[in-house]
Amino acid sequence: MRQSSLVVVANRLPLDDNAAPDGACEWRRSPGGLASALHAILEQTPATWVGWAGGVGPAPQLPDIGGLRLRPVSLSAAELRGYYEGFANSTLWPLYHDAVQQPVFDRGWWETYRSVNRRFAEAAAEVAEHGAAVWVQDYHLQLVPQMLRDLRPDLLIGFFMHVPFPPPELYMQLPRRIELLRGMLGADLVGFQRPQAAHNVAQLAQKLLGAHATDDMIIVDGRTVHTGAFPVSIDVAEMRALSSRPDVLRQAKQLRHDLGRPKRVLLSVDRLDYTKGIEHRLTAYSELLRDGHVKVRDTVMVQVAVPSREQVDSYQALRDRIESEVGRINGEFGRVGEPAIHYLNQPFARSQLAALYQTADVMVVTPLRDGMNLVAKEFVAAREDGGGALVLSEFAGAAAELEQAFLVNPHDVDGLKETLLHAMSAEPADLTARMTAMREHLVGHDILAWARAYLTALDHTGRLAERLPDTAEKAPAASVPWHR
Numbered sequence: 089m090r091q092s093s094l095v096v097v098a099n100r101l102p103l104d105d106n107a108a109p110d111g112a113c114e115w116r117r118s119p120g121g122l123a124s125a126l127h128a129i130l131e132q133t134p135a136t137w138v139g140w141a142g143g144v145g146p147a148p149q150l151p152d153i154g155g156l157r158l159r160p161v162s163l164s165a166a167e168l169r170g171y172y173e174g175f176a177n178s179t180l181w182p183l184y185h186d187a188v189q190q191p192v193f194d195r196g197w198w199e200t201y202r203s204v205n206r207r208f209a210e211a212a213a214e215v216a217e218h219g220a221a222v223w224v225q226d227y228h229l230q231l232v233p234q235m236l237r238d239l240r241p242d243l244l245i246g247f248f249m250h251v252p253f254p255p256p257e258l259y260m261q262l263p264r265r266i267e268l269l270r271g272m273l274g275a276d277l278v279g280f281q282r283p284q285a286a287h288n289v290a291q292l293a294q295k296l297l298g299a300h301a302t303d304d305m306i307i308v309d310g311r312t313v314h315t316g317a318f319p320v321s322i323d324v325a326e327m328r329a330l331s332s333r334p335d336v337l338r339q340a341k342q343l344r345h346d347l348g349r350p351k352r353v354l355l356s357v358d359r360l361d362y363t364k365g366i367e368h369r370l371t372a373y374s375e376l377l378r379d380g381h382v383k384v385r386d387t388v389m390v391q392v393a394v395p396s397r398e399q400v401d402s403y404q405a406l407r408d409r410i411e412s413e414v415g416r417i418n419g420e421f422g423r424v425g426e427p428a429i430h431y432l433n434q435p436f437a438r439s440q441l442a443a444l445y446q447t448a449d450v451m452v453v454t455p456l457r458d459g460m461n462l463v464a465k466e467f468v469a470a471r472e473d474g475g476g477a478l479v480l481s482e483f484a485g486a487a488a489e490l491e492q493a494f495l496v497n498p499h500d501v502d503g504l505k506e507t508l509l510h511a512m513s514a515e516p517a518d519l520t521a522r523m524t525a526m527r528e529h530l531v532g533h534d535i536l537a538w539a540r541a542y543l544t545a546l547d548h549t550g551r552l553a554e555r556l557p558d559t560a561e562k563a564p565a566a567s568v569p570w571h572r
């Protein structure tokens with residue numbers, strides 16, 4: 089087994105099984121913030137990525153992607169249910185997102201979550217060379233840092249939480265709250281999207297473990313764990329390069345033509361997830377149509393909602409509700425050949441997303457709670473023309489950085505309607521000033537800056553960060569040209 093000095097451990101590998109047009113299977117870049125973010129920097133970095141390749145049964149043989157080795161971890165059907173669909177996505181995910189959906193506490197899932205975490209820890213221990221840095225990602229693998237420390241005390245261990253970390257009053261509901269906290273604090277550095285999350289962890293460490301804790305350091309079992317905020321970002325260069333490609337510009341023009349050349353296009357791009365606020369958004373849009381503030385003749389809404397976690401009951405129920413509401417709105421307000429909402433429940437290539445972003449006059453990103461929200465940043469990076477308005481939820485991590493967006497509380501449907509109207513009628517000079525400021529921010533805060541900041545805080549020397557490429561991925565891979 090070849091070993092690496094840098095190992096990333098994440099639930100998912102950056103590839104998804106996909107049926108190619110000729111019926112063969114091919115691997116495609118998986119949608120989702122974590123895969124998008126890490127893929128961009130790791131493709132050119134000598135490292136190993138330990139993760140699940142999707143599907144059940146024995147782990148497939150996977151090709152390297154550039155300098156990056158992939159080490160798949162297998163899951164059985166029962167493990168997929170208990171670990172991924174169950175404890176990770178029906179217990180932790182809703183609880184960590186302000187319980188916008190009721191978390192399910194099923195005692196049967198815990199053992200599976202623990203044993204799958206152990207498998208990831210063992211896989212990481214196997215591929216890490218002596219003294220290597222291992223960077224564990226997200227809530228699926230919260231027990232891995234401590235398990236890895238027990239297996240390999242020689243390693244430097246980092247943990248990054250991509251989702252929000254809740255306030256103590258919510259976290260305290262978790263039946264296995266102490267084990268989960270201890271598991272995460274097995275790392276040398278625990279990173280979050282926002283400083284508030286580090287504060288929440290410090291309070292919990294004091295309360296549950298009796299630890300000495302500040303907002304940037306916790307002492308557990310005589311060991312110092314550093315904590316801090318490292319807001320994740322996107323491959324700005326990739327999105328900018330895509331957005332200036334002549335074929336993408338042509339596609340954007342064509343899209344506008346296909347949409348019936350409306351005065352305004354409103355766009356939303358989400359995983360089909362209850363945290364994304366899709367239902368609140370549809371209510372607001374439907375009321376704007378009903379009140380006559382928006383006319384189907386001159387405004388269209390495009391809602392891209394890529395399928396996600398389709399086996400989980402709450403996601404199936406959400407999809408049913410959304411599709412029925414889209415049907416109702418189109419039935420009531422649409423005209424022949426002019427639907428009020430174009431609903432697309434499909435994955436898109438990066439170039440298609442770039443074309444969509446260029447087509448939007450108003451990008452509507454209104455999650456009820458989101459660790460970061462990379463779609464908002466992708467939209468800003470794609471607007472080489474300096475145009476377009478971003479309506480952004482105050483409850484997305486991105487709102488702390490993209491302050492010039494039209495910020496909104498998505499729970500307040502009246503406020504959401506007002507903000508949408510404000511963004512739709514804003515003066516071009518106002519929009520350009522806002523967009524210019526947000527783009528300037530992003531240039532200095534791209535995915536490489538994030539990885540450098542995190543890795544430098546992890547090893548304190550900058551040597552890990554030196555392994556990263558000078559620029560992130562230049563030629564985006566819409567699909568990995570490799571057939572099984």
Ligand code: ADP
Pocket residue numbers: 118119120121122124357358359392393394434435436437441460461462463464466
């Ligand atoms: P999350 O991490 O919850 O999925 P983010 O907004 O942070 O949310 O990241 C979503 C990522 O998935 C973005 O990089 C976005 O481009 C990608 N994505 C969203 N919708 C699609 C789609 N229909 N097809 C392909 N990629 C998508």
Ligand code: F6P
Pocket residue numbers: 100119120121122123124226250251359396397459
């Ligand atoms: O950011 C949260 C997250 O769970 C990421 O780990 C992942 O990129 C994204 O949401 C998509 O989720 P899933 O891997 O369950 O499809």
